[in-house]
Amino acid sequence: xxxxxxxxxxxxxxxxxxxxxxxxxxxxxxxxxxxxxxxxxxxxxxxxxxxxxxxxxxxxxxxxxxxxxxxxxxxxxxxxxxxxxxxxxxxxxxxxxxxxxxxxxxxxxxxxxxxxxxxxxxxxxxxxxxxxxxxxxxxxxxxxxxxxxxxxxxxxxxxxxxxxxxxxxxxxxxxxxxxxxxxxxxxxxxxxxxxxxxxxxxxxxxxxxxxxxxxxxxxxxxxxxxxxxxxxxxxxxxxxxxxxxxxxxxxxxxxxxxxxxxxxxxxxxxxxxx
Amino acid sequence: xxxxxxxxxxxxxxxxxxxxxxxxxxxxxxxxxxxxxxxxxxxxxxxxxxxxxxxxxxxxxxxxxxxxxxxxxxxxxxxxxxxxxxxxxxxxxxxxxxxxxxxxxxxxxxxxxxxxxxxxxxxxxxxxxxxxxxxxxxxxxxxxxxxxxxxxxxxxxxxxxxxxxxxxxxxxxxxxxxxxxxxxxxxxxxxxxxxxxxxxxxxxxxxxxxxxxxxxxxxxxxxxxxxxxxxxxxxxxxxxxxxxxxxxxxxxxxxxxxxxxxxxxxxxxxxxxxxxxxxxxxxxxxxxxxxxxxxxxxxxxxxxxxxxxxxxxxxxxxxxxxxxxxxxxxxxx
Amino acid sequence: xxxxxxxxxxxxxxxxxxxxxxxxxxxxxxxxxxxxxxxxxxxxxxxxxxxxxxxxxxxxxxxxxxxxxxxxxxxxxxxxxxxxxxxxxxxxxxxxxxxxxxxxxxxxxxxxxxxxxxxxxxxxxxxxxxxxxxxxxxxxxxxxxxxxxxxxxxxxxxxxxxxxxxxxxxxxxxxxxxxxxxxxxxxxxxxxxxxxxxxxxxxxxxxxxxxxxxxxxxxxxxxxxxxxxxxxxxxxxxxxxxxxxxxxxxxxxxxxxxxxxxxxxxxxxxxxxxxxxxxxxxxxxxxxxxxxxxx
Numbered sequence: 001x002x003x004x005x006x007x008x009x010x011x012x013x014x015x016x017x018x019x020x021x022x023x024x025x026x027x028x029x030x031x032x033x034x035x036x037x038x039x040x041x042x043x044x045x046x047x048x049x050x051x052x053x054x055x056x057x058x059x060x061x062x063x064x065x066x067x068x069x070x071x072x073x074x075x076x077x078x079x080x081x082x083x084x085x086x087x088x089x090x091x092x093x094x095x096x097x098x099x100x101x102x103x104x105x106x107x108x109x110x111x112x113x114x115x116x117x118x119x120x121x122x123x124x125x126x127x128x129x130x131x132x133x134x135x136x137x138x139x140x141x142x143x144x145x146x147x148x149x150x151x152x153x154x155x156x157x158x159x160x161x162x163x164x165x166x167x168x169x170x171x172x173x174x175x176x177x178x179x180x181x182x183x184x185x186x187x188x189x190x191x192x193x194x195x196x197x198x199x200x201x202x203x204x205x206x207x208x209x210x211x212x213x214x215x216x217x218x219x220x221x222x223x224x225x226x227x228x229x230x231x232x233x234x235x236x237x238x239x240x241x242x243x244x245x246x247x248x249x250x251x252x253x254x255x256x257x258x259x260x261x262x263x264x265x266x267x268x269x270x271x272x273x274x
Numbered sequence: 275x276x277x278x279x280x281x282x283x284x285x286x287x288x289x290x291x292x293x294x295x296x297x298x299x300x301x302x303x304x305x306x307x308x309x310x311x312x313x314x315x316x317x318x319x320x321x322x323x324x325x326x327x328x329x330x331x332x333x334x335x336x337x338x339x340x341x342x343x344x345x346x347x348x349x350x351x352x353x354x355x356x357x358x359x360x361x362x363x364x365x366x367x368x369x370x371x372x373x374x375x376x377x378x379x380x381x382x383x384x385x386x387x388x389x390x391x392x393x394x395x396x397x398x399x400x401x402x403x404x405x406x407x408x409x410x411x412x413x414x415x416x417x418x419x420x421x422x423x424x425x426x427x428x429x430x431x432x433x434x435x436x437x438x439x440x441x442x443x444x445x446x447x448x449x450x451x452x453x454x455x456x457x458x459x460x461x462x463x464x465x466x467x468x469x470x471x472x473x474x475x476x477x478x479x480x481x482x483x484x485x486x487x488x489x490x491x492x493x494x495x496x497x498x499x500x501x502x503x504x505x506x507x508x509x510x511x512x513x514x515x516x517x518x519x520x521x522x523x524x525x526x527x528x529x530x531x532x533x534x535x536x537x538x539x540x541x542x543x544x545x546x547x548x549x550x551x552x553x554x555x556x557x558x559x560x561x562x563x564x565x566x567x568x569x570x571x572x573x574x575x576x577x578x579x580x581x582x583x584x585x586x587x588x589x590x591x592x593x594x595x596x597x598x599x600x601x602x603x604x605x606x607x
Numbered sequence: 608x609x610x611x612x613x614x615x616x617x618x619x620x621x622x623x624x625x626x627x628x629x630x631x632x633x634x635x636x637x638x639x640x641x642x643x644x645x646x647x648x649x650x651x652x653x654x655x656x657x658x659x660x661x662x663x664x665x666x667x668x669x670x671x672x673x674x675x676x677x678x679x680x681x682x683x684x685x686x687x688x689x690x691x692x693x694x695x696x697x698x699x700x701x702x703x704x705x706x707x708x709x710x711x712x713x714x715x716x717x718x719x720x721x722x723x724x725x726x727x728x729x730x731x732x733x734x735x736x737x738x739x740x741x742x743x744x745x746x747x748x749x750x751x752x753x754x755x756x757x758x759x760x761x762x763x764x765x766x767x768x769x770x771x772x773x774x775x776x777x778x779x780x781x782x783x784x785x786x787x788x789x790x791x792x793x794x795x796x797x798x799x800x801x802x803x804x805x806x807x808x809x810x811x812x813x814x815x816x817x818x819x820x821x822x823x824x825x826x827x828x829x830x831x832x833x834x835x836x837x838x839x840x841x842x843x844x845x846x847x848x849x850x851x852x853x854x855x856x857x858x859x860x861x862x863x864x865x866x867x868x869x870x871x872x873x874x875x876x877x878x879x880x881x882x883x884x885x886x887x888x889x890x891x892x893x894x895x896x897x898x899x900x901x902x
Contacts, residue, residue: 003359004389016386024374027415028796034805042808045816049665049685052818055672078801089712090899091368095431098333099387100358106387180653183660192664197671264337267288267330373899374796417898 006101013105014112021079021113031117035071036124043067043125046192047133058225059193061136064129065222066191068122069215072156073185075118077178080110081163085174094269103256107164111157138224144234145221151241152214158248159210165256168263185209190216194229203231210244213237276347278439278472279309279332284341286327286496301327303496304341309472309489314465316487317476318587324496325476326365329441332474333363345439359388361439364432366447369424373417377408377427380416381434388435395434402430405460407453422453429457433464439472446482454482461486480587492591499594508585511593514538515557516583517566520550523575528553532596534569536562541588541598550578556593629724633732637701640708641736658693658744659751665689665817666756676757683758684844684852685817690748691843692816694741694781695836696807701737702730702785703803706792710897717897727883730789731782738778749847764849766861773846773865777839780872787879790886793895810836820853828855835875838868 004012025031046063087093096106129135139145167174188206189195195203195216206212217237220230231237263269284305287298302324309315317325330336331343334354343350345357371380378399385395403409406426416424425448432440442461446454465473477483483490484504491501500507524544532540536558543552553570557563563582570577583589592598619625642650669682676682710716719729752758788803795802811817813827814836820828831837841856842864851857859867890896 004391009387009389012386012389016383019379019383020372020375023379024372024796027374030795034795034802038802038805038809041812042805045808045812046668048812048822049668049818050672052822053669053672059672074801086712090370091365092370092372094335094363095370095384096387098335098358098361098363099384100355101387101389176653180656183657183664187660187664187667193668193671197667261337264335267336269335 009101010105013099013101014109017106017109018113018116019109021110022116025117025120031121035121036128039067039071039121040125040128043129044132047129056226057134057136058223060133061223061225062194062219063192064126064133064135065219066215067129068125069211070186070191071118071122071125072115072153073189073191073211074182075114076156076160076163077182079114080107080157080160081167081181082174082178083110084164084168088269097260097269102253103165103260104161104253107161107252107256110164111160115153115157136224137222140221141234144238145218148214148217148221148234148238148241151238151245152210152218155210155241155244155248156214158245158252161252162248162255165252165259168256168259185211188212194219194231196229196231207231207240208244210241210248213241217241275311277308277344278311278313278346279307279315279474280342280344280347281305281307281328281332282342284328284331284343285339286324286331286336287339301496302331302338305493305496305498307491307498307501309474311472312469313488314461314473314475314486316483316490317474317493318478318480318483318490318591319476319493320478322495323493325493326443327496328493329363329443329474329476333361333441334358360437361441362432362435362437363441363443364429364445366425366442366444366449368428369416370428370431371416374415376413376415377403377419377423378412380427381430384431385434390435398434398436399430402433405463406430406456422449425449426453426457437471439474442473442475444477445475446477446479458482458486480591484587490587492587492594494591494595500590504587507587507590511556511585511589514593515555515560515563516585516589517555517557517563517580518583519553519555519566519570519580520578521553521570521573521575522550522578524549524551525573525575531569534562534566536565539592539594539596541592543598551575554589554592554598556589626725626728630728630732633729634735637705637733637736638739641740654740654744655747658690658741658748661693662686662689662748662751678757678759680759680848680850683752683760683848684850686752686756686758687749687760687844687847688816688840688852690745690752691777691840692807692811692814693745693748694738694778695810695816696804697737697741697744698734698778698781699785699788699807700803701734702782703788703792705730705733706789711899714897714899720896726887727786727880730786734782734785760847764847766846766849769842769861769865770846773839773842773868776865776869776872777835777843780835780839780868780875783872783875783879786883790879790883793886793890794893810834813837814840815853816840820855833871835868835871838864838871842868 043063046067047060050059050063084093087096096103099106130137163178167177186192188198188202189209189212190198190203190206191211195206195212198206203212213232214237216231217234219225220227220234232240260269284302284307285300286302287300290297290299305324305328317328319325327336331338331350332345334350334357337351346360348357348360350357371383375383378396381399381402382392382395385399390398400409400412403412406429408423408426408430411419411423416427419427429445432442445461446457449457461473461475465471475483475486487504489501489503490507492499492507500510502510524546528540528542531537531553537555538558539556541554543554544550545552555566557566560582567577567580570580588598620628665685666677669677669685673679677686706716709719719726749760753760784806785803788806791802812823813831814834815823815831816836820831820837823831838856841851841853842861844850844852845861845864856864
């Protein structure tokens, strides 16, 4: 019997765990309504708030982009950070931990699977939202937009892996923590308004959440808006995101090892019904 | 050559309640065990005996509080990844995977965590599904399966990674008679085909342990009470007399009979459907029988039948512990 | 044969007493589930942070664009509407999520179904914990609105006589909508748990929670009038602030609006109960009562 190499095992584990996320979407078509239509209408609410305030048109563009990016944040919170909680309840977690592969591979698979399906959802919100509300794009550097978008997602999913590992010890608390984080991040990352208006200190602190800088940079690069609304220059934001990617992945790996050890001491890996 | 499984003075304590209260419950209390390569080893004990805790430690899901546990010569606390490449575990009564996937997809997914190439994985999956009678449902979504079918699928998950040492924790729990028999047959076949491999089986079905295991350890309250072949264990009670009496009624207070002169152990098995109670005694000798019949005849419930029997593993348990496997149900395992 | 509550075994408690016990038990259960995960201090923070974050998103949107004062009556209407809207997502969530939680997490739904229990009463009870915690959030949000944000809300101008009946009827409407969502959840996979948040987002738009209805296109306004929440939010703003927000509803007197709210709520009550039963029947037919569907 050929023993697979650690790399082979790692890659196969990623594909294995991503698979249910990808096919799950095709088999439960309710996501079309729940993850595309409903969020789009939610975005529309914020568009009409700005319309009621007679805001400049670029604010509407900000909302459409921010609304689309919420899909990634929700995916991180509910399908990664608190996912172990569900996995524990269904006895999958113990199988993952017992497998001869780093739990990082399982989380990567979970993330990539979620990323693929969420990108479709986010794209749907951007396209339909842009058509409905007449969003006009004035892209200054397409390559920089792509780089910022990819770096935002990599660092964001790295953060998701970190949260998942932190929540490994918890049962239902993980679910509540995700619930707790959801809205404050909408606020501090400036999903619906320029993050600069929070003030330099708050915006600076919020920059630890990759979406903050990603959104700010993409807004500056994609729309013709008031240049004073940007927090930092897109290049600087891109570089910070580049640094955040390995930072979160390293932190997630470290935290996962610690949390697994603590969970094995406490005996909480197989504790159900919390 | 290293033992397949070895534990030395293994202790595991669980914290109960809040940390500052400092209360603990000892689930394993100095377990010493040796399982040689090629053995199908049984761990017998009632609920709460510590069987599952022992397995969790051996499969690297739980740290021991103290003592040593080794699997294939590797330490469960320091050689985690090496152990995980060699083992797998199936817990009866638990399911795994995602309802949205089919049986075949689910098993493939789990095989990927062990890095098994697709071709090999699907060959094994198809073979296993054939063996357990799930081949026709290979492409059925898991959430459409019956409980028994899901358990069979979970059982296949344990074998699909071709482990060197397999831990089966109550694998036939809740299965119907035919399904349980199929599973037992496959376990025997797998061991015959892989004589160098090991299975550690926990069960509280005595007949299952008797039928399958090369050696059996009897565990209660976190301690190993006896460890030997089923034949040798049964021989331990052969010096005594096994006596069964069936009474018409469901009286529950039999404690006094445990102290009856010459009674080594007593198991009480009430049958609510029949409205009868079966009393299984392990006695010092045949001389005790007459006195016991007289004592039982004085009960309000009629004595319906009585007989002396051949020893089973349950009788071994009664003789060792003084009660039957199902007589009490401590609330933790 | 289905077991109905009226077919009581001999010696059982009277109907209303059994109903009360069922509701009380479900409420206690809901409270235990919601509050058992953390100490009271963290739980209190939890009930505050999320709603306040939502309110402050609006504050910043307003401040960035209008660059005006939060003492502007427009801001007060927006803030009060948003505060009461907190009930919408939380109450609907409390009721509908109980289906998914009990089915996929605790795996208790099947046992609840086979007991002689009024499932809607049970779901209402499970939602009670959210009603209580949201009430605390709403009160604190309003207090923060008064100080430090300085919205124009004085206790003297509040129409106390209309406040309680309007509030209760609005809450009833939310409970009915929660039943409808719960019925929908019976037919959907676990990942649909967020449906209540999604629907709340739609209602945020359609019911004019934070802007006058007049800003919406005509066809969306037509849809708005079908929802009791449109009238409820307008009533709560009038009751608290003494003036109307939406021009299209300004023609109604306060009590006229109240009766309109009551009428539409009654229609929703009938529709949601009938639809729940329909979805419930479909779920049983498809064998979904005890499904586990995560991925």
